[in-house]
Amino acid sequence: MNKPRITLLASHERELLGHLQSHPQGHEMAAVVLFRRLSHLTPGLAESDRYIAVRVIPFENDWVTSSSDTHISFELKYLRDLFRQSEEESLVFGFVHNHPGGYPDFSHVDDDNERTLLRALTNRNGKDIHFVAMLWTNNAWKARIRYGQQPESVQKVRHILVHGRPLKLYEYEKTEFADEDISARHAAAFGQPFVDKLKSLRVGIVGAGGTGSPTALLLARAGVGELVVIDNDKLERSNLNRVRGAGLDDVGKNKAQILKDFIALLKLPTNVAALESLIDQDPAALDALASCDVIFGCTDDQIGREILNTALYAYAQPYIDMGLGGQIAEDAEGHPYLRYHHGRISTILPESGECLFCQGVIKDVWIRHQYALRQNPNLAAEEARERYLVGGGEQAPGVGPFTSAIADYGVATLFDLIKPFRKLPGELRSDFFTVDFVKMEFQSRSERNDTACVYCQQKAYLVVQEKYRLNRPILGKPNVAL
Template identity: 35%
Template sequence: MPDLILLEAHGAELRALLATPDGSEAAAYLLLGAAGIGADPWSGEPRRRLVSHRVVPVPEEDKVSASDVHVTWSTRSFVRLLKVAEAEGLTLAVVHTHPGSHAFFSDQDDANEADLLGIVRNRSGNGHSFASVVLGGDGSVCARLWTTSHGAEPCDRVMVAGRRIHFHGRSGDDGGDVFDRQARLFGPTFNGTVRGLRVGIVGCGGTGSPTAMLLVRLGVGRILLVDDDVVEASNLNRIHGARRSDADGAVPKVDALRREIEGAGLGVAVATFKGWVGDEHARDALRSCDVLFGCTDDHDGRIFLNRVAYFYGIPVIDMGLRMVPARENRPYEMAGRVTVVGPGAPCLMCRGLIDPRRAMEEALRRTDPAAYEARKAEAYVLGGGDPAPAVVTFTTETACMAVNELLQGLTGFRGAGGMRTGRQRKFDAVEDRSTTCHPRAGCEMCAGTDVWGRGDVRPFLGRVG
């Protein structure tokens, strides 16, 4: 079954555009990007994920009539937008409201949309499709994809993604008695929502391993682990679940964590990818996730995840630490940060959290190790110095901050504002503060909306190399 990510900004735009003073139905269009997932990492099955890219109003001259139980408009604009969608590699969606009820597809919707499918078939032939979305007056959403070969396929879930994260449609089971105590706090639907989550963790070290263990204990149903490294002795002070035998045997970090997660017996489905996050073989797995945690200090990997967040509307919760030991006349510097990126939030580049030169050097080390070593010998490379300090209590606390940000997005336990896009905790000063910035002029990711929800493009993410 397909699923849909509706960007929070687009959902708000649609509801404002389609609000009517007399309670009549109204309609608009959405242009959708897509992720063509060849093999879901947990089921192995192909599936299609749609993501909202741009809202387009129905032209005034095309509107025919509307009441509290119907809305009618000319198909001229539908045909024009089919051409636009085809030229741009997008999928056209029709959107209408049910102001007085929940979201559902009526018999009349079935008949009208079957007629639209005929228009698609006559104009474009087989292999083309369009989508339909209904917005309920109670805030609910449902969607389906019409194809020329299969009729209508219901979207099993619609995720409204932004600073808040809402799911409409199928959820997971409640997890039984194991998770009863958290349902007593967050309500009876919480466990099903969390059980239905697909979460990716990129980097399985000091922050990634506690993030994984926390998500398991919350009852997340599907977890993806991505890391290209093995357990070493110097990791044992902070990787949760790692053992001395893992270091002695150079066990991949993803395998060590998978063993611990499956050993807990909490019914979590685990998928792993041992390699760099930007490897083309990891694309299906990443695009299948609802949320991604960035737990890597790899600048090139951060650039990659930064782009995934905006192209696919998948919230990325990125973590980082700065630890500098005290020296004469200089106190400790000890801070963890959590940064949430995606459409509507400043990106990691604009926040100054990515060093482009470091990213280039990391890419060179990965693709041409000999050239990297030559540049390092000539002092052209910035890295390669002493390893950074790491203490398990601080790496774990940063992971807790990040997972709590996800909980805020799901429940609003801190208030209605949703996730903070930037949060920093100074461990030495016992101090928290929020951080923000304005997008830099011309930033492709966050200063404009052209790539928001764009989905699959060539080259992948518009990234050369």
């Protein structure tokens, strides 16, 4: 059974609530939302479409024939243009209204209205359509999906996620606190809703090495319901100082698969999909990534980070990127020492925070260099080393306690997004901070504020319609689902 998820940007929610709550006598109000539907089956995980809001269209006054605090009636003829738009742009039509009188759920009148809309929509656009109904009542969203092929059935959603700080979740499955639960201590610290929200999430982890492996294990132990782990690399002996969940017998196996197998041994209630892939080359990996609610970037790969820096906007995903960097010098006796060494946590939401380019984490010149290295792997190791350690890019020697500390801070950052607990001092940015392992300090640089940035300022990729996946021909055309 496909239990879909709905995602709204913070600006969509603001626009909707501004309109729904604007009637001078407190009558019901309505709006249309057009959604992109991402329908990707990720092997090993439950089928769960994502409907990402693209556009909000408030009802105009003359569309409404009558209203009160318990009903709203409207003329269909005004909606036909929006039916046409949804077909032309391959978007799913959504009807949104509110119950200012406080009736807590969809009503019989809503059933009738939705069936009428669905009939009109299928008459215009054919039976292979989906229809989203959303309701704002008692300060919370409710939502359900109807299908043109089965007009009488109604599908509940898994959750509704609204971006912003905090990340808001609605309609997730609620459970009772129990002292013997695996999550009891987290429930004690952050409340049972925090635990239930994590359970509802699908979290992607790109890179399953020094930071990715502890990140995955912390998320599984925190009760995240589904993980998608993507890594193309095989485990090497020299990784064993820091990679969690791996032993000598795993050397030579794929890192993502090792994590999946290890988490299975723990018998925690987390389903894991493992993909041995490069996300910049494998459409299946990108589709699995697009199916996630939240992404952790745990790769030291500039090309991969560039993809994630685009995907977070295109697929509306909070993105937590981690990296380590530093410089090793030699003392007078020729012994190495850490001149400096830091870990970094970047937290980018589709509508807030600077992107990885603006944060100086990725640069075109480094990305081009990495492509060149792929073409010619024999490019001097010395050159690669220079680029990473001296050039300011990030690749760390891989010290176990440093990589896992950054994973700890990264996962705690997700916790803080869901249930804010941090009170950052003024000099620290919520979207970018580093931990200096030599001086033992937290730091942030100042923002770049580059108004020309196509990612975080111009928002050129924000829930964009893709001709190709992320508009990169090499990744192929997306499977468009109406």
